[in-house]
Amino acid sequence: MDDDDIPQLVPATFQSVPVTIITGYLGAGKTTLLNYILHEQSEKKIAVILNEFGEGSALEKSISVGNEGALYEEWLELRNGCLCCSVKDNGVKAIENLMTKRGKFDYILLETTGLADPGPIATIFWLDKELGSDIFLDGIITVVDANHCLEQIDDKANTFDDGEPCNAAIRQVCLADLILLNKTDLASKEIVQKTKDVIHALNGVVDLIETQHSKVSLDRILDLRAYSGSGSERIERLLASSQESQKLSHLDKDVCSVTLPLAAPLTRGALDLFLQRLLWERRLLDDKGDTASVIRLKGVVNLEGAPHLLQAVYQTWDLEAVPDAARGGEGLDRDRLIFIGRNLEEKSLRRLLEECVDAEAQPPPSYSSLSR
Ligand SMILES: Nc1nc2c(ncn2[C@@H]2O[C@H](COP(=O)(O)OP(=O)(O)OP(=O)(O)O)[C@@H](O)[C@H]2O)c(=O)[nH]1
């Protein structure tokens, strides 16, 4: 394709481009969803990246084909006129190259391979400083096969060698901002209901839409702004959905969602210490002595008088001030942290938080108090 064929509109200032990560187990319907989006909408010019990021040899292969020269040769024009870029790369490099084409597309869809953990790639797009002003992570959509989800979640194989026992299917559900429960035409009512229960027990704050052939209204899947503190609707939904999450965490799984309501404002120091001990040092143990691990964390926290949106994916966290207006005028009693992960209990989380609040409140031990 010749560059001259594309009408060139050169905006005075570039808008940053949203990236939606589409993940889901092998054969769940990710490519079907991509094709559906590309053919359904005509306003956005969408670039598509097929992410071959994976374990072992797959990773090497993807790097070797992800060099700069190969990238643009793979641009193609689809029937409806949107742009599609098939890039077999493991992430940032592809996006950086892609961004030199900025102005020619205004949305990026990234399909991961079926066995991928979307966490690391999401973290790159979410927080990479180089990319930060050019693109932002809009959200993670997980496509789930209604008939096979339960067995995939129970599958002991397909775990990663990063010390976490959770397999790819569980991680994909836990990290999702939106789940498409797909292939419901092939599944019984009972299995659909059971699958929804298990999904909500794992991820108590996720939105779920039942689909066939991945068909879903585009305004429900694009422009979610799942990682942004500026959308008031988003914060309201987070606060509302988290109230339900506790009720749903009843299934006998060691991965679940836990909501921790916050009764008092926190200091930045106490929150930092808590996150450090929980996410980095892995100090939290559950009743049985097993180490707690967090896959995803969302929260609304009052920090020194100002509301903040807290987000974490594995060990990476970020805080963003929320405009007061975005909180619907509600008070501090709605502040809460919502954890998704393994071996998590409200009681032990609260205890750790209280320890960190106390540790921060106390002056460091002086020589005289130590020798007393
Ligand atoms: N019956 C039925 N078939 C579906 C549905 N959604 C997708 N399929 C079919 O399922 C197969 C797999 O769909 P894909 O979209 O390729 O799945 P994928 O997640 O991209 O698969 P991988 O890239 O291999 O991980 C295709 O033959 C689709 O046509 C559905 O809702 N119902």
Ligand SMILES: [Zn+2]
């Ligand atoms: Zn696919």
